[in-house]
Amino acid sequence: MATAVETLGKLERRITISFPLTDVRTEVEKRLKVQARTAKAPGFRPGKVPLKMVAAQYGYQIESEVLNDKVGRAFNDAANENNLRVAGFPNIVPKEEAAEGQLAFDATFEVYPEVAIGDLTAVEIETVQADVSEAEIDKTIDILRKQRVHFHAKGEAGEHGDGGEPIAANGDRVTVDFVGSIDGVEFPGGKAEGYAFVLGEGRMLPEFEAATLGLKVGESKTFPLSFPEDYHGKDVAGKTASFTITLQKLEWAHLPEVDAEFAKSLGVADGDLAKMREDIKVNLQREVAGRVKARNKEAVMDALIKVAELDVPKTLIAQDSERLAEMTRQDMAQRGMNVKDVPFPAELFAEKAERRVRLGLILSQLVGDNNLQATPEQVKAQIEDFAQSYEDPREVLKYYYSDRRRLGEIEALVLEENVVTYVLGLSKVTTKAVAFDELMGSNAQA
Template identity: 75%
Template sequence: MATAVETLDKLERRITIAVPVADVQAEVEKRLKVRARTAKAPGFRQGKVPMKMVAQQYGYQIENEVLNDKVGRAFNEATSENNLRVAGYPKIEPKTDESAAEGTIAFNATFEVYPEVKIGDLSKAEVEKITADVSEAEIDKTIEILRKQRVHYHVKGEQSAHGDGGSDLTAKSGDRVTIDFVGTIDGVEFQGGKAEDYAFVLGEGRMLAEFEAGATGLKVGETKTFPLSFPADYHGADVAGKTAEFKITLKQIEWAHMPEVDAEFAKSLGIPDGDLGKMREDIKANLQREVLNRVKSRTKDSVMDALIKNSELDVPKTLVDQEVDRLMDQTRQDMAQRGMKVSDMPFPRELFSEQAERRVRLGLILADVVKANELQAKPEQVKAQVEEFAQSYEDPQQVLKYYFSDRSRLAEVEALVLEENVVNYVLGKAKVTDKPVAFDELMGNNAQG
């Protein structure tokens, strides 16, 4: 059925598949007879349509199905006989020359095979193991962020349960102001340059600095006109790099009141008895959990970089192409979920090529390391990982049920455990250097919010 294997490139192979015409015809006739039992045609009862008409209606489709089945079976047999591990899908095309034996239909099957992976001496690999601590200062910062998240506003100058905001009735940083504004360029209003009852908080950076400066220091009812230069890279192309004149009228000033760190505040964070000590312990535990996850992630990245650097292999183009397709589909879905129209948006494949190649390369390396060192995820490891996930939820049993009731969800956990097994294995072999990282740097300066 198949000829010898031809080597076209490092990983590319080709075999010729010859399918006997008589076998194809026999199978086509067999399937046509089966189809005839349920075939319908005007003027005939179901199952009574003449075979000639059945062949005219279904013959081409059934012949293609038979050829696909027989070629696919022959391809699988040939690759199995030759101990070939096929990467991706083969490209099967009819053979156009005259070399096919009489009474056969010949096809060329071109495909790639999985590469040999050579892992270097891991004792020479250099890996950074990230470390980070959670101090009382980090807990204090987090409490401040939590207070800011619960801020509420009172009209400045009016008495409220929390006071009147003081005697200074001008707008300043931290106040929420409500304004009317209109902007013009060369005396002409432009799109997006006018609004009424527009509210924003001074000092948050939502508006351009010149705009915030224009509102700062005004009292309710006051008006101010000032120039504003839009940056050259401003998102509004029509005004980017131009200077506008804005006129603003201040209509309301509200001052910010943040809750006190007391029992009520602790209760709002889920501490039933309002104990501030328990609140701090709870915050610390959450921060430590997040720090641990980020430390593991950064250390894992270092390990993966070391594995790539210390490995030699050729990467199948077919697998890279498939990964590019997957990344493109994922990106489209993510953008569509954010409400963006992606149907007419171009997605150049080269934007995803480097990431796809790295993922495929790393996947092949990991598979080799796991197989060679028996690092597969054990059931008890998977169970422990799920239980760890469950600790951060109010109802851990629901989390356990969520994972163990769905094989695909459990497979995601198994993949995480497998990666951790590889990381621990490499850390046990490589030259490991502890690298302390500041809390704010590890959390990206905004992770606490």
């Protein structure tokens, strides 16, 4: 049986549930007899172990299972009888005072909130759009060339030339020996031999690169270098050191020509340059479309958070915080980082979790009120769109349709898009053109 529902706060509720102690004992004895049929003990044949020995070995475990089952069933029955939408899991503790022959428990829990969504026709949302021009295609080709760069000794004649005068310049790869000291004393990390880097990429401090420019192989230079106050090496941060560098090797960068061989290296079988540019354009357009969609979805989600009123269950925030902490731990471990002893306090993820839970409740309300569920046709179309960038689209379809969890991820994605389309169709929308570089530098996430 259960008492009437007590209201402890906006969302917090409490129910006291109880049942006869004899019910527990009867069920425990029943399960012990079942356990005894297969129980094993030294000196006894299987199934012939005395019930007292079975009780001594399994009694505590079985009693805990029975209590959990009965308390869980009683709580669920009480929640259903009172039409309660329980958020998360209840906190169930034994009640100190109970009627004779009864076991009693207090179940404290939260319920899902009422979600009030304001007038969407009055909401103002700014969306973005971007285009892919020939300049973006050229820029992408330059990046692809740099990714395929190879170096040759500068000043030595070769298949691709000699690279010009053999002095260090931006774009060259230099290999140097260096030693640094502060007040005449060398410091840890301030010395290296055969250290290679490309001038102009900013890997070294500006003074270091400036001193290297103009050197020839075998030449040395001594110069002062001031470490920034926020330098990662705390022992030298904010201090000035004296460095001596010696150029041991000088190489110039040869970028591959944009020709048929280059096109073939990008997967264009016949080396057709026009086809290569078209492929690059299609890929860029797909990437731009994805970024635009993400930015616009973010704008819609921000608008929904502002226009909706609801209390967010703390239980759900705590659960999602734990989930985010574990996802972060797994992600870092997969990247090869040792996180075995690294703490991941769930509190660090509470703000993000609160937003995620809030949006989830708002979206659920909108979907239910306006029939915005993902249809099988939409899900299939979304998977087919993903599959376009893979060599074997059929394998992508198989990947998602063979796992209900994966399919659920796609359904959730389509559902969000349905909500975005619905909200944009009602609200006051303005569209702003953004530069390609600005868009590609953003990482909008809802």
